[in-house]
Amino acid sequence: MLHCRVEGSAVSTIRHPSLNGWRLVLCQPIDAEGADEGDPLLAVDNLGAGLHERVIVTTDGKSIRQRMGHDRSPVRFMIIGILDPVDSSQKNLQPA
Numbered sequence: 001m002l003h004c005r006v007e008g009s010a011v012s013t014i015r016h017p018s019l020n021g022w023r024l025v026l027c028q029p030i031d032a033e034g035a036d037e038g039d040p041l042l043a044v045d046n047l048g049a050g051l052h053e054r055v056i057v058t059t060d061g062k063s064i065r066q067r068m069g070h071d072r073s074p075v076r077f078m079i080i081g082i083l084d085p086v087d088s089s090q091k092n093l094q095p096a
Contacts, residue, residue: 002029002057003083006049010042018073025049025079027057043077044068056081 004027012024025045029038034054041057044064049055057077058064064078065071 001080002027002059002077003032004029004041004043004055004057004079005034006045006051006053006055007040008051016074018068018070018075019044022046022068023048027055027077027079029057030054041077043079044075045079047079047082049079049082054083054085055079056083 006025007028008026010024010026012019023045025043026040027043028036028040031037043055043057045055047055056079058080059077061076064075065073067078068075
């Protein structure tokens, strides 16, 4: 799994049949502090992640193909979670 930031969406005039009806987004892998880490990737998104939201992307091809309902889909990345924003002013607070 990867932590990524959504950088935009992608449009394709020609798609593999398994991609019909699925939204494609450009995701930038990031480290724990939010800095870019590696090259951007194209992921399938059915959760509706917004621009600059932090997401969790899976690279498990078998689970992606099962979720898409297509055994021969070429998809390698899929968004499986949207992370809540973190308020940095509350990071170091301890419970009462």
